[in-house]
Amino acid sequence: MKKIKRSRILILGVFVYIVFQVGSLFISKSTETLALESEELNAKIKTKGLFIREEHIVKSTEKGVLDTIYKEGEKVKKAEDVAYVYKDDKIEKINLQIKSLSEEIKKSKAELEKKSNELSKDLAKNQIKTKNEQKKILEVEKEKITSCLKTDISGIISYKFDGNEEKYNLENLDKITKDDIENTSNNYEDMTKENNNIKDEEPIAKIINNYESYLAICVDKEQAKNFKLGNNIKISSNNLQLDAKVYKIYKSESNIVIIFKITNQNIGIYDTRVEEFDIIYKQMEGLKIPKSSIKKVGNKKGVYSVNEQTQDIEFIELKGIGYENDEFVFIDYYTNNIQGIETVSLYDEIILKPNNINKNIKIK
Template sequence: MRKIRKIKYSRLFIIIIFAYILLQITINIIGNNIETLVIESETIELKVRAKGLVIRDEYLIKSNQSGNIKNMAKDGEKLKKGDALAAIYNNSKSLEENKNKIIQLNKEIEDLEAEYSNSKSNLSKELIDIKIKTKKEQRAVLNYENNKNVNYLSMPTSGVVSTKYDGYEDIYTLDKLENLTAKDIEDVENNYKKLDIENTFIKESEVIARVIQSDYSYIAILTENDIFEDNQKVEIVFDSDNVQGNVEEIYRNGDNNVVIFKISNQNVEIYDTRVKEFDIIYKQIDGLKVPKQSIEEVNNQKGVYVLNQETRKVDFVELKTIQYEDDEVIFIDYYKNQKEGIKTIDIHDEIILKPNSINKNIKISRW
């Protein structure tokens, strides 16, 4: 009996040892497969998307007479005050005839001058010289007649020339910036027309060009949020470019805030844009990014489980100085914590990504 009992105890001992080894192996497997995350310093851009109404210091130039027009400036070209913008011809038929006569006279003068150079007779040279003077006088008369038929339109101010306009130039002016309504921003649409008037007949008072005077434009948006303040620096995403901007003014209109941004005309496409959906970056945050799935609340304190690199166990560490939070992440102000000596998570800390009752209470191993 004693021998049988001894064998039973030996078997039980072996089973216990085997179970313990199996448990340790299981724990190690679990510990080795626990998802962790090394905390890094990252940057997040806080932005809002809104429909923006573009307002510029611009005006339309109209023809002061009827006639055939010839543009003397290219679309997008920057001109100075007094530079020629276009020429309007009163009588295109006689003008064309005179041009052809001038071309013929130029050829005749050129031939006579060559003949003069090759002539060895003084009398012959004298006669040729008289012919040259006569031809030049005829050319001068034709040029004078042409100039009488041409009216040159020059730039009243310096600015950028555009061959598109939308009819809002006299409606959305700089004077209107402080009195915009929600309706102004919500209802307006892009409606730019291309001025295709080169070498065509135009009537008096027809639009021939649009001039943008300033190097700056203004963008007005509506927002329900109080995320902007006067003189705040922002970045406005225009297609693939980020344009620097500044909050010029904020005022209330109904249930919304009207926010006016001032931007430099770095992107020439904005010259021909009245409204557009813009992404406006209003803040950049640098800090430690902590996923929400790694956060638990213990004794009314939000925190994470940080792996102790020596013991391989985890410690609960409260999150302090939270500077931003959304549905997925929390950003910790790492630089402020370092400066003020606040004890919380640190850069390069390794945390449990999805804490539970098991992984919080075992050693985390790495084979």
């Protein structure tokens, strides 16, 4: 009887061992793992942004006929003439006379060079002198009826207005509200005028400082945690790729307004007030670790990794976490490598969903 009992126990033990080995083999083969590779992180929020620029409006100082000098988008210098307003409609006649005299003087000078007779030369010189005097009289007359319009700043000239030039300016950077950002639209109107009648104090052009511009967004308190004063960020849309710094952060009712200073020297867009943007607040390369693979052992947070040589399962503490959200953490592998920090490394194979069985078995 004892021999039979021992045989049964031995057979049961062998059966349990076989079941365990087969189960372990099945579990090991069905265990999902992930080989860590370098990835690029672009942590961002998508939101509407409002442009604020230094925009100097040039207004007519007289009622009359407008004559602009520059085309849309051309660069002008500070205190430079950008347009003329003629107060008398006889300006066209004066301009024609000046032009005619200029051509006659040029022709007379060319003929003078060909003359050899001294008497003929003196006569030609007197005629040129007379025409120059007539031209000067006309120019003085023209000056009396001409008002020169100048710019107070240097920048890019534009004839497109949206009516918000004086509202959204650099003096009001800390007064932008959520309603300003959400309710403003792109309503630019081309006000280009050439040889048209113009009223006194009517806007005729604006000069935009193309070296200083800002973008305002509105976020909730949770989103605002991603932004710190002075941080570098990227602003992206279909048309633009901008570099910027966090310039101001302030509360507007229950929301937070963030002002970015654009650091691109010339963004080249002057007829857009608002647009949808991707605000990229964190960019880095590293190792993306799914939250499902992370476990806590004692007070250490880490992952279970398959040893490449022994195929044993090892627990590795996560260090150098550069970014974290609800789905994954991002390990700054390159900084860890430079500083000699021992943690997960490139090409480590980690268990995606560790449990009490697969984190203790040997992977076949």
